Amino acid sequence: MTDRRWLVAVLLIAPFGVLAWLAAQQSSVLTWLFFGGWAVLVVGMVLRGLRPNARGHGVRTALAPAADGLEAVQGIYLGRPDVGPVAYGSDDAPDVTLYVDTPDPDPGDLRQVAG
Numbered sequence: 001m002t003d004r005r006w007l008v009a010v011l012l013i014a015p016f017g018v019l020a021w022l023a024a025q026q027s028s029v030l031t032w033l034f035f036g037g038w039a040v041l042v043v044g045m046v047l048r049g050l051r052p053n054a055r056g057h058g059v060r061t062a063l064a065p066a067a068d069g070l071e072a073v074q075g076i077y078l079g080r081p082d083v084g085p086v087a088y089g090s091d092d093a094p095d096v097t098l099y100v101d102t103p104d105p106d107p108g109d110l111r112q113v114a115g
Contacts, residue, residue, distance in 0.1 A: 011046045015040075016039065
């Protein structure tokens with residue numbers, strides 16, 4: 001079974017496992033409604049993502065802002081200093097000179113255009 005199929009199987013089975021655990025714990029009706037609503041939401045999201053022509057963005061694109069926010073919250077909680085945007089390369093001004101590498105023509109090359 002591929003990784004995607006395992007993920008789908010887990011996401012479809014996990015909400016029902018939570019509901020079975022709630023039944024074993026004899027939880028209140030409000031708890032059932034709360035987790036049952038989440039179960040329906042998760043199953044709906046998985047089924048919508050499996051459609052071949054699903055509209056909208058991918059899951060990674062949709063969750064990117066939340067991941068960025070989580071990283072910022074972790075930085076605040078752990079006391080990480082804000083380093084700002086990361087720039088790779090030297091701090092010098094960029095060299096905007098265009099260099100064109102033109103090899104010397106091969107004397108035996110018949111594709112040369114006589115001019």
